[in-house]
Amino acid sequence: MKMQYDAEDDILVIEFNKGKIVRDVSLGWNVNVGMTANGVGEIVVLDAKAAGLFPLELSKELKAA
Numbered sequence: 001m002k003m004q005y006d007a008e009d010d011i012l013v014i015e016f017n018k019g020k021i022v023r024d025v026s027l028g029w030n031v032n033v034g035m036t037a038n039g040v041g042e043i044v045v046l047d048a049k050a051a052g053l054f055p056l057e058l059s060k061e062l063k064a065a
Contacts, residue, residue, distance in 0.1 A: 012048035
């Protein structure tokens, strides 16, 4: 997995594998999931910081696990 954040454009890209994207699925106006033949290839979040999705923070429950 690879994560990149572009502060200038406020875009977060989470790459799960380098497979060719064969289909895009929008989960709202600012979240796009790129599907490969083997599943999720990447997730792109527009206005990530403005939407409160970056920086990523784990809940107390997840941190304790």
